[in-house]
Each structure stands twice: as C-alpha cells, then as structure tokens.
Amino acid sequence: MGLKDTHGRKINYLRLSVTDRCNLRCFYCMPHEGVPDVGHSGILSFEELQMIAECSVGLGIEKIRITGGEPTVRAGLVGFLTKLSAIPGLRHLALTTNGLLLEQMVADLYRAGVQRLNVSLDSLNPQRFKEITRGGELNKVLAGLDAAVAAGFPPPKINVVIMRGINDGEVLDFAELTRSRGCSVRFIEYMPVVKEDGWQRLCFSGQEVLQRIREQHPLEPVNKGDFAGPSQDYRIPGAAGSIGIITAVSGHFCVDCNRIRVTARGQAKGCLFSDEKVDLLPFLRPPDCQALCSALQRIVASKPEGHGIRCGEYEHSNFSMAQVGG
Numbered sequence: 001m002g003l004k005d006t007h008g009r010k011i012n013y014l015r016l017s018v019t020d021r022c023n024l025r026c027f028y029c030m031p032h033e034g035v036p037d038v039g040h041s042g043i044l045s046f047e048e049l050q051m052i053a054e055c056s057v058g059l060g061i062e063k064i065r066i067t068g069g070e071p072t073v074r075a076g077l078v079g080f081l082t083k084l085s086a087i088p089g090l091r092h093l094a095l096t097t098n099g100l101l102l103e104q105m106v107a108d109l110y111r112a113g114v115q116r117l118n119v120s121l122d123s124l125n126p127q128r129f130k131e132i133t134r135g136g137e138l139n140k141v142l143a144g145l146d147a148a149v150a151a152g153f154p155p156p157k158i159n160v161v162i163m164r165g166i167n168d169g170e171v172l173d174f175a176e177l178t179r180s181r182g183c184s185v186r187f188i189e190y191m192p193v194v195k196e197d198g199w200q201r202l203c204f205s206g207q208e209v210l211q212r213i214r215e216q217h218p219l220e221p222v223n224k225g226d227f228a229g230p231s232q233d234y235r236i237p238g239a240a241g242s243i244g245i246i247t248a249v250s251g252h253f254c255v256d257c258n259r260i261r262v263t264a265r266g267q268a269k270g271c272l273f274s275d276e277k278v279d280l281l282p283f284l285r286p287p288d289c290q291a292l293c294s295a296l297q298r299i300v301a302s303k304p305e306g307h308g309i310r311c312g313e314y315e316h317s318n319f320s321m322a323q324v325g326g
C-alpha cells in the first residue's frame with residue numbers, strides 16, 4: 001500500500017517528535033524560558049509512539065526521522081529506537097540532534113538500528129555558537145561528530161541555519177567540512193516561525209550561499225538518493241561530502257514534499273506551516289489502530305500544496321519549531 005496526497009505527491013516519510021524539551025535554547029527556535037511543561041501524560045509514551053510508527057509503516061511510510069525538541073534528552077530513547085528499527089517495512093530510520101549528548105550515546109544509537117544522524121550546528125566559532133544556542137559548548141558537538149564516525153555511522157549531515165549578519169561569514173568554513181570531515185553540509189534558510197517585524201533581515205538565501213562558495217570553488221550537482229529530503233545538493237569536486245541548500249523560504253521544494261509530522265503531544269500535521277492538525281490522542285487512549293490509521297490518512301489527504309511565506313501570504317500562527325520537530 002502507498003500514501004498519495006491530493007496533489008499527487010507520494011508520502012513516505014514521517015517526522016516523529018519524541019519530546020518538546022531541549023538542552024539548548026537556539027534563539028530562532030526556542031523561547032528563553034523553554035516550552036511550557038505539560039508533565040508526563042502530556043507527552044506520548046513510547047508505546048504510543050510505537051503504535052503511530054507501526055500504523056504509519058502499514059500505510060506506506062518507509063522512512064522515519066526522530067526529532068524533537070532534543071530527542072537525546074528523553075530517557076529510554078535507545079530502547080524505543082531498538083523496537084522501532086525492528087518494524088517490518090521500515091526501510092530508513094534517522095535522527096536529528098544538536099549533537100551535545102552524542103559522544104556518550106552514539107554507540108547505543110548505532111546498536112539500536114539508527115542508520116543516519118543529522119546534526120544541527122550553526123557556528124564553528126565557540127563564542128558565536130554559545131550566543132546562538134544560548135549557552136551550548138561547541139567542543140561537545142565536535143566530539144560527538146568524531147564519536148559518531150568511530151561508532152560506525154557515516155559522517156553525520158550537518159544542518160546550518162544560515163542567518164545574515166550572524167553566521168553568513170562562515171559559509172566557506174562550513175563548506176570546507178565536506179573535505180576535512182567528509183560531512184555533508186546543508187544550509188537552511190531561516191524560517192519565520194514567530195511573526196516578527198523585520199524577520200527578512202536575517203534571511204540569507206540558498207542562492208547567496210552557493211554564490212559565496214562558487215567565488216572560491218567550482219560546484220557540481222549531486223543526484224539525490226532514495227528518501228531524499230528537501231535539500232538541493234552540490235559537491236566541491238573531490239570532496240567526500242556534499243553541500244546542500246534547503247530553500248525553505250525562497251525555493252519551491254513543496255512540489256516534492258513527501259512528509260507528515262507527529263508532535264510529541266500527539267498532534268499530526270500535514271505541513272510544517274499549516275495550522276491544520278489532527279489530535280491523535282483520542283485514538284491512542286484507549287488504543288484504536290484502525291481509527292488511528294484513518295486519522296493519519298486524513299492528515300495526508302489534507303496536505304496543502306505548500307506555504308506562501310515568500311509571497312507574503314503569512315498566515316500560520318506562531319509556533320516553536322521545537323514543539324513541531326522542524
């Protein structure tokens with residue numbers, strides 16, 4: 001069986017958020033005080049998350065990305081991933097993390113069956129990193145990248161939210177990581193999740209990123225593999241890693257959108273920027289697999305064609321990316 005939305009797109013990718021808490025406070029993602037505490041019962045249990053994953057795979061989802069908040073801060077994550085990776089029909093299990101806890105956890109994540117890691121890292125300058133994340137230690141993330149490779153993972157993909165006047169001066173340093181560490185690096189356009197006047201001043205487009213790199217290096221296009229996300233990929237000839245741009249604001253990647261999302265509080269979302277949600281809790285407490293599958297199908301059926309941020313159609317309510325999972 002497969003899932004198709006009303007715009008003809010194949011939906012085979014679930015972003016599953018396991019927590020909305022985080023051990024960092026990146027200024028573009030999280031309020032300083034964190035997200036409101038909803039206690040244990042406000043967050044889906046691992047059994048409930050597993051049921052959502054099983055139903056989704058039964059419907060045609062082939063790739064699950066675990067996200068958050070920061071997924072590695074949730075106690076019991078490794079045991080959950082071990083069960084998740086054993087779901088028949090799930091072809092790809094990946095995790096997006098800020099990397100802070102990787103050094104101590106990465107061998108367990110590998111043994112649990114996680115196939116790929118994406119690590120968010122916005123600056124290679126320790127002081128700037130601390131400012132962007134409101135307190136993070138760059139060295140721990142770099143040690144986590146080394147530990148991931150030592151544990152058997154391919155070099156993690158690095159996600160950089162690129163922001164004018166903040167870290168755009170580091171484009172070439174990040175591009176260099178595709179040679180020095182063999183990591184693929186993706187530059188993500190800053191997305192205005194909270195409506196604030198003047199958000200455009202932070203925007204540094206994917207095209208500007210490519211232009212900066214092309215001033216120093218030739219770039220060749222790279223074919224996207226199976227399960228590719230929204231990035232457009234290039235390579236400096238001879239580099240092991242690729243350079244991608246995720247043009248979340250300036251680009252047209254919605255035409256290839258292949259994903260749905262479920263938040264840690266059990267809300268299913270068809271689009272990152274749509275206010276439309278389906279609350280899955282009534283189908284989980286008590287569990288009703290058939291009704292849950294129908295709810296997931298409804299979310300796929302109601303996926304919008306895309307967002308209109310670029311054209312000024314900026315209608316979504318404010319949200320924190322940490323509560324949706326990016």
Ligand SMILES: Nc1nc2c(ncn2[C@@H]2O[C@H](COP(=O)(O)OP(=O)(O)OP(=O)(O)O)[C@@H](O)[C@H]2O)c(=O)[nH]1
Pocket residue numbers: 065067094096118157159188227228229230231246248257259272325326
């Ligand atoms: N607007 C928008 N942004 C997205 C979408 N999916 C991912 N992103 C953003 O892209 C960035 C990277 O996301 P990742 O968690 O690494 O996932 P991915 O890009 O699907 O990763 P791969 O599977 O490795 O290609 C994050 O900032 C996400 O918020 C999407 O469907 N729409």
Ligand SMILES: C[S@@+](CC[C@H](N)C(=O)[O-])C[C@H]1O[C@@H](n2cnc3c(N)ncnc32)[C@H](O)[C@@H]1O
Pocket residue numbers: 022028029067068069070071096097098118119120159160161188189190191192193321322325326
């Ligand atoms: C919400 S985080 C969750 C996973 C994990 N804590 C991490 O940082 O990788 C997922 C992704 O969303 C991205 N993100 C958060 N807020 C964003 C924003 N306003 N614009 C663009 N990307 C954003 C982060 O950079 C990260 O790559």
Ligand code: SF4
Pocket residue numbers: 022023024025026029030068069070098120321322
């Ligand atoms: S981007 Fe990730 S690490 Fe940064 S505050 Fe958001 S959830 Fe935490």
Ligand code: SF4
Pocket residue numbers: 230253254257258259270271272273304305306307
């Ligand atoms: S903005 Fe919505 S439609 Fe566009 S790629 Fe993201 S989730 Fe898909």
